[in-house]
Amino acid sequence: MKIPELPFTTIDWEAVAPTRHAGESGFALWRSLNIGDIRVRVVEYSPGYVADHWCDRGHIIYVLEGELISELKDGRSSVLTKGMGYQVSDFGDAAHRSSTKTGAKLFIVD
Secondary structure: OOOOOOOOOOOOHHHOOOEEEEOOEOEEEEEEEEEOOEEEEEEEEOOOOEOOOOEOOOEEEEEEEEEEEEEEOOOOEEEEEOOOEEEEOOOOOOOEEEEOOOOEEEEEEO
């Protein structure tokens, strides 16, 4: 990852208007900042959220609140709670998708 030229910038995530993204069930609210090819987000998943697709994009994810289930297409899965995270490169492993029973709030760089 190469961060393009950028002055020191602060962000009030609560002031960033969320966009709503429907899942297979539930929904996600994204508060996004795009810096060149890098996307930085605070994402909130509703209780019962299941992503509507398998993803091959690389991510760095940190769980701020709640519980996240990260399922890989090859059958593996991990449960992540507050303070945990994961990272994977573009096409770095089996495709993955997120879900949560109780809801979750994440900080994501991709």
